[in-house]
Amino acid sequence: MVDGGLTAGLGVWATHFVAMTAYDVGLPLGFALLPLLGSLAISFAAQTTASWLSHRASTLRSRILAGVLSGGGIIAMHYLGMIGLLAAALRQWNGELIGGSVFLALVLASFAFAAFFTITSRYRAIAACGVHCSRHSRYLNACGAQRRREIARGRAACLAAAFLTRSRSSSAC
16 A cells, blocks of 8 residues: 555656656756655655545545645645746736645545545546646636647647546455
């Protein structure tokens, strides 16, 4: 369970970090070391705790709580990492978009953990797409029309991949 949680924590963090290093806003980007490492520690702790709880869970309520821990950890990891983002730009936060991303992360991660043993991983992929796309929507206002079309195509591809993914069932689950 701990190995699975650490692996999930590293996977969540690495996916976010790689995506942010590839994200092109037309400015050079860098990362402050303390928030970067802090976001990794948060991801490890949240996903390990959620994994432990979900495997010990015997009730739906416990699995939902594991999802809340996982989703909350992803949100905390993301926003701490974004605080450490270094760019020669004015940072503006949109409370509605942040609230929406928190809501999506908590609800969809809770749904994914609650349903983990009965339905496919497709819904976890949809949750990740929805949360990630909503968080980065705040950059759309600073982008030109061509960039907005590229972002929309990326979102559509992300959701299409999530819907088309066929999970491989494991008898261990």
